[in-house]
Amino acid sequence: MFSNWNKWSIIVFIIALLIISPILTIFYSAFLGDTSLWPHLFSTVLPRYTLNTLILMIGVGSLSLIFGISTAWVVTRYDFPGKNIFEWALLLPAAVPAYVIAYTYTDLFEYAGPVQNSLRTIFNWEGAQDYWFPNIRSMGGAILVMSSVLYPYIYLMGRSSFLRMPISFYQTGSIYGKNIFLTVALPLSRPAIIAGLALVLMETISDFGxxxxxxxxxxTLGVFNVWLGMNSLSGASQISSVLFIIVVILLTLETIGRKNQRYFEKSSGQNISSIIEAEGIRRLIYSFLCFIPILLGFIIPTSVLLNFVLKGFAVINFQExxxxxFTSLYIAIISSILVISVSILMITVSYFRSNKFQKFLIFISSCGYAFPGTILAVGVIVFVGLLDNFFKFNFNYYTGGIIILLFSYTIRFLAVGNGAIKSGVTKINPNLINVSKIMGFSFIKILRKTIIPLIYTNIFVGVTLVFVDILKELPMTLLLRPFNFETLATYVYQYASDELLEECSLAALMIVIAGIGPVILLNSAIKKTGKIRKSEPLIY
Incomplete structure (x- = not known):
């Protein structure tokens, strides 16, 4: 377990420790720092923060399950008008950040918005006292807008599972007269759906905008309020520790879900179920069912943004x-290259030159994506502060801020890079590496001449995914950026917070357009899931 140490495994070990340390320092700050705020937090805001977080998680999780499972099932099982379009269009809402859709829906449905104005005109209502209209800036409104852009996680996982469901299971259910969806497909896909639900809930609790x-x-909002409002980093760490516990529970559920995602079937000539032609009114129902999430999560917000851009063209500050x-592009490019470089080194060493302990440490260092940006920001600040006490860094404010941002992005998005690189490295025949060793190649030469050329596509996919994630990242950037450092995400947040939506509409639209690239990659990957040889046994 503790054998096979070499200079490369030691380097990776140090990198993994650096990545894990900010998480550990949160607990150091929470329980060994100033603990005088604990009683005050427990007696005042902490119960309310926790209750609201749980209500939001339950609401978003439930609505995302409805959107994700229903659409995944009908596009996998049935043929109906527009199916080929819906297959990839149902992933488009994933390109829209939750805070962008919140801004657009507020402008659309608030009292002075076009919807209520039209209703007052049609029905001759004079004021709010003449009618009732739901408040979009409420818990229900937050559940609706967040579910509209987060359900693709469940759709993606559910559809992948439905696509690879052995046909014999459906046939057995039909013989016994059972409902195929409720008694066969849903129970067998439950681990995949739970894994997708865990991702939705982790995104929900990490949302700030x-x-x-x-x-x-x-x-999450409480971390901001206590840190910036009360100027208490210890208090922020204490709230972060509560968030940490929730995240660990979700990670456990996700791990259990993946662990139990197994079923076996011996080859029987045809493993993949055939598509059923929908008939009559069902054709329209299925099309409508798939259209609603796309309308809510992509068409409405992008249409509102386009209208803002055209209507407010004169007030848009193109220079800003x-x-x-430019700031977003260079920080995202540098960060994505850094993340993928670390991922290549860690995954390669993990597979070819490490022991079980090192592999475990590398796995733990990949969990940063599961934690809210606010937690990681608190941990990074505390950790870097402790390092500075020992090493006395002499960076100026701007350079130090950029380095901290790069470090934070690496912690947050290393899991994305590791996932992309791991899917490529695991397909490399170990004999190729052994032959290179016999020929006397050094590890760097093996990496450069053998491994990287074989995983070039995975590197490209990983860089693209990390790039777009960093482009959309808000809470960490907002907390850790240097002064006078604006990305597209923080620019949109600053103006939208002041109700200046037209001024930031073009920046928000740029973020959405950038997010469409990974959606195309995801659709391509999920389509390959169904293209398995008919004679190939299916094993999850």
């Missing part, structure tokens, strides 16, 4: 937007 704009006091775009 939506809950801040809708004034919903969650644990292009400056923010």
């Amino acid at each position: 939506t809950v801040d704009y809708f004034a919903i006091e969650t644990l 937007i292009f400056s923010a775009m």
